[in-house]
Amino acid sequence: xxxxxxxxxxxxxxxxxxxxxxxxxxxxxxxxxxxxxxxxxxxxxxxxxxxxxxxxxxxxxxxxxxxxxxxxxxxxxxxxxxxxxxxxxxxxxxxxxxxxxxxxxxxxxxxxxxxxxxxxxxxxxxxxxxxxxxxxxxxxxxxxxxxxxxxxxxxxxxxxxxxxxxxxxxxxxxxxxxxxxxxxx
Numbered sequence: 001x002x003x004x005x006x007x008x009x010x011x012x013x014x015x016x017x018x019x020x021x022x023x024x025x026x027x028x029x030x031x032x033x034x035x036x037x038x039x040x041x042x043x044x045x046x047x048x049x050x051x052x053x054x055x056x057x058x059x060x061x062x063x064x065x066x067x068x069x070x071x072x073x074x075x076x077x078x079x080x081x082x083x084x085x086x087x088x089x090x091x092x093x094x095x096x097x098x099x100x101x102x103x104x105x106x107x108x109x110x111x112x113x114x115x116x117x118x119x120x121x122x123x124x125x126x127x128x129x130x131x132x133x134x135x136x137x138x139x140x141x142x143x144x145x146x147x148x149x150x151x152x153x154x155x156x157x158x159x160x161x162x163x164x165x166x167x168x169x170x171x172x173x174x175x176x177x178x179x180x181x182x183x184x185x
Contacts, residue, residue, distance in 0.1 A: 034100055037118065038096070042096075048092070050083070053145070053148045055135050060077075084147075092166070095169065098174065102173050104122075105118065139160055143165060
């Protein structure tokens, strides 16, 4: 059995591993397939949806504070038991699928960790294409909060639905991909 190695440079004991002893890493350690990406997206879906809802809630509170400084917030706005993410799952999965179809790159980079690179690209895409877009439009913020059951709905005559908003983002991604392909031809 190997004993922990002591080094004057290490602040804590380290165990000798195959990698430290000159072993090689397998190519799959740094790659990510489309199925792996789908698994990662599905695993993080609920957290990402909650993050979207909370960012919209924060923007709503900021706007309310700005427009009506002494107004009280709706009671259920901060009640996590009222939070309903179930309605977001289908549009979110379509959003993830569109990302994998049009923007995911399964090609491995020569000098970089492809898994980390693709997960970073996904995170940036979610924050820029999704979160920023939702929090930029007051009607989109309201639609998110109504759908999440955090503020009262305006009624059946409302004209914005969550699925339509995600479809709008997916359509933009599709058009951007089509334009990129036209430029390559």
